[in-house]
Amino acid sequence: xxxxLTLRAAVVSVALFVAFMLAWHVATRGTSAVQQxxxxxxxxxxxxxxxxxxxxxxxxxxxxxxxxxxxQPFYDKGPNDKGVGIQLAYSIARVALGYMLAVLVAxxxxxxxxxxxxxxxxxxxxxxxxxxxxxxxxxxxxLYTIKDxxxxxxxxxxxxxxxxxxxxxxxxVASVRREWxxxxxxxxxxxxxxxxxxxxxxxxxxxxxxxxxSIGIAWLVIVAAEMLVGGTGIGYFVWNEWNNxxxxxxxxxxxxxxxxxxxxxxxxxxxxxxxTFPE
Amino acid sequence: MTHKFISIEGIAKRFPKxxxxxxxxFEDLWLPMQRGDFTCIxxxxxxxxxxxxxxxxxxxxxxxxxxxxxxxxIEGPSLDRAVIFQTHALLxxxxxxxxxxxxxxxxxxxxxxxxxxxxxxxxxxxxxLNGAESKRPAELSxxxxxRVGIARALSIEPKIMLMDEPFSALDALTRxxxxxxxxxxxxxxxxxxxxxxxxxxxxIYLADRILLMTNGPHAVLAEVVENPLPKDxxxxxxxxxxxxxxxxxxIIDFLVSRSKSFATDMRGKHDPRNVPVVRPGLAEPxxxxxxxxxxxxxxxxxxxxxxxx
Numbered sequence: 210x211x212x213x214l215t216l217r218a219a220v221v222s223v224a225l226f227v228a229f230m231l232a233w234h235v236a237t238r239g240t241s242a243v244q245q246x247x248x249x250x251x252x253x254x255x256x257x258x259x260x261x262x263x264x265x266x267x268x269x270x271x272x273x274x275x276x277x278x279x280x281q282p283f284y285d286k287g288p289n290d291k292g293v294g295i296q297l298a299y300s301i302a303r304v305a306l307g308y309m310l311a312v313l314v315a316x317x318x319x320x321x322x323x324x325x326x327x328x329x330x331x332x333x334x335x336x337x338x339x340x341x342x343x344x345x346x347x348x349x350x351x352l353y354t355i356k357d358x359x360x361x362x363x364x365x366x367x368x369x370x371x372x373x374x375x376x377x378x379x380x381x382v383a384s385v386r387r388e389w390x391x392x393x394x395x396x397x398x399x400x401x402x403x404x405x406x407x408x409x410x411x412x413x414x415x416x417x418x419x420x421x422x423s424i425g426i427a428w429l430v431i432v433a434a435e436m437l438v439g440g441t442g443i444g445y446f447v448w449n450e451w452n453n454x455x456x457x458x459x460x461x462x463x464x465x466x467x468x469x470x471x472x473x474x475x476x477x478x479x480x481x482x483x484x485t486f487p488e
Numbered sequence: 489m490t491h492k493f494i495s496i497e498g499i500a501k502r503f504p505k506x507x508x509x510x511x512x513x514f515e516d517l518w519l520p521m522q523r524g525d526f527t528c529i530x531x532x533x534x535x536x537x538x539x540x541x542x543x544x545x546x547x548x549x550x551x552x553x554x555x556x557x558x559x560x561x562i563e564g565p566s567l568d569r570a571v572i573f574q575t576h577a578l579l580x581x582x583x584x585x586x587x588x589x590x591x592x593x594x595x596x597x598x599x600x601x602x603x604x605x606x607x608x609x610x611x612x613x614x615x616x617l618n619g620a621e622s623k624r625p626a627e628l629s630x631x632x633x634x635r636v637g638i639a640r641a642l643s644i645e646p647k648i649m650l651m652d653e654p655f656s657a658l659d660a661l662t663r664x665x666x667x668x669x670x671x672x673x674x675x676x677x678x679x680x681x682x683x684x685x686x687x688x689x690x691x692i693y694l695a696d697r698i699l700l701m702t703n704g705p706h707a708v709l710a711e712v713v714e715n716p717l718p719k720d721x722x723x724x725x726x727x728x729x730x731x732x733x734x735x736x737x738x739i740i741d742f743l744v745s746r747s748k749s750f751a752t753d754m755r756g757k758h759d760p761r762n763v764p765v766v767r768p769g770l771a772e773p774x775x776x777x778x779x780x781x782x783x784x785x786x787x788x789x790x791x792x793x794x795x796x797x
Binding site for chain 2: 386388389391392394395396397398406407410411484486487488
């Protein structure tokens, strides 16, 4: 067999997917006996009781609903009925805003801390204590001080993206190879030029790795944050559909959250590859 | 008195020891260098060769003493003194052109890109790397990387080129070719060079003067060997010269036995300012009287200096 590894892996992936779908389909087909009842009462009881249908939607139901969502992602029929496209756009916008703010704060500050061994040591205990705090624990404080639920969600994204980026920037800047710094010294390169031409490119792969960790965490946190603040966003959508008992929509939302998370990670992975240099 | 282009005047390096006191790596080192000199320094590990080079580069400060370049005490790194690092220290995210151009634009900050590239190209050609300008260091062999390092150092027209075992990481064949190149370039440009090496043959082939250091701690400059081989020596012939083996044996004898026993043998007799200059293999006198070095720094040794950086 000379088929490439990629091809063989693709075959296995498809096979696993088909097997999972079949198992899901079979498991949710519904086997309980159909009860005889008054047609008016049956209407109230729904399909679970009257046709023996499983309460858990099968892959075909989910697929059909997904198709419906994808055909019309951006409809807006009032506060409780918006297309998933709109909901995802809200979430992505919040993540983007909070994340960009974190980039603007974490990288310059991380740079300064990394260049000064004194500040590295002095600020380390603060960072170590602030880092493990669940970002959602900031939520009440944010709501109380900012007094705006949407801004609070953005603040939570900001605070959770901040630490991995800052820690990686500090580490990347502090561990630039001595010999490269010596090159800059013997060439009498000034501090600013050294920061941009030696330290930044040398630390860029580490910084980008921190940014990649951050975007992953931000996307995890936004769903939970939106469940709390409500109104819009994919997290709110999940909770709303749970309240509507629409498991089909919940599953669809889970799927879409996964896809968007993967895309965000791919973008950062691509950027990381751009600044990575082979040694 | 001849004009001293570079003058090492009584430098020493001491490190604080755990539990008080100091460890002296080397002490009271005096050495003048003329323009165009090719000086090699040989000694066992731990005698402070690299520290001497780093002090000359300005990357390290002596605990006492000073280094004078062109009548000015050095106060830190400078574009006057280019360093060729053992590990070549190229910037891996820049191309060959980018690495050399970085040095050129550091020296001439106001130059336009075109002019910088032209000058960089000139030195890339000089070390025989044309065609590889747009390659990154990771795509180059060890020898080619070190060529880039040499081009980068030469491109800024340094007063002195400091080489820290530049060829030690290379295989024997590449090392030979690069030694030839360095010798050709230095003869053509009249470049002053100070080089650390562990390789006696390399020192004899390249250097005009070979400095022998005793073992550390408390290392001293034991003698200066003047290379008696003709200036126009070629690699194919150099080992057949009648004076080749006398020089080589003299240096190896020193490294094997005298570098250890020097401190006890010469107790009280060694004058660090008047280090014997030896031309091995010549008929008497084997030891010529060197001129006593006068300091160009009136206060002589600076008191223990804190690092200027």
